[in-house]
Amino acid sequence: MNDSLVLYTNPMSRGRIARWMLEEVEAPYRTEVIDYGPAMKSPEFLAINPMGKVPAIRHGTTVITECAAICAYLADAFPDANLAPPLAERGAYYRWLFFAAGPLEAAVTDRDLGMEPNTEQQGRVGYGSIEAVLETLEQAVSASEYIAGSHFSAADVYLGSHIGWGLQFGSLEACPAFGDYWARVSGRDAYRRASALDDQAMKVSS
Structure with a gap:
């Protein structure tokens, strides 16, 4: 090697x-x-x-x-x-790559640890609420074949891993949008x- x-x-x-x-x-x-x-x-x-x-x-x-x-x-x-779009087309690619690294991981971890912010505290955390994060994520993976459009990218590796683990270990509620997206990205050689x-x-x- x-x-x-x-x-x-x-x-x-x-x-x-x-x-x-x-x-x-x-x-x-x-x-x-x-x-x-x-x-x-x-x-x-x-x-x-x-x-x-x-x-x-x-x-x-x-x-x-x-x-x-x-x-x-x-x-x-x-x-x-x-595995990365041309620089001028990276808006969605960067958005969802770092959405997974920031709001998604933080919101899911906080909930798993029993530390969800109350209504007054939500304005002080980057993700707001777990409900907002999951609703946003569900809409995003339903909008196109892959998270940044019609082409598989590094953002799908990272975001897809979070969704796959969440579905496997129960930290994400199963829904058709998450299941379908995970099936698409995990089918790769x-x-x-x-x-x-x-x-x-x-x-x-x-």
Whole structure:
């Protein structure tokens, strides 16, 4: 494998998103599985990500953390994969990529932790209310085949992963719009390859 592109991950983490994106760009890469606990907080890994969490990627001398950033970076670094629209057409692409990284993840996490803001507090959080977030998301995935239009993009990798996990683990209420969208994006060969690799890594580490 090419040491110029390295994925630091754990198969039981958001590293699955980064793996899917790497399989989409079809660039050779090496995987380093980082165990939870001391290994993730070791000086060696903290030099890669001071937060001590996965995923992260290293591309040459460039290190990228945070899943949305990894997806956006790889789409730009490997343009032949055609996973980002032309710059002048990136409005929806950026909007939904970072909607998932901000309002969606924050709203779902807060609800799961029992910390939903009350009516007075909603103006102080970026997402307002979970109801507004989910209604907006349902409308967005129903508007076109993919989240940024008729063409699959890195935004679908990231947003689709959130929807897929939400439906699997019950943090998102099942509805036809979410189910149909997830079926479209998860039917890709790159997703199947990435899932198989991470599932195998889980068996090895168990």
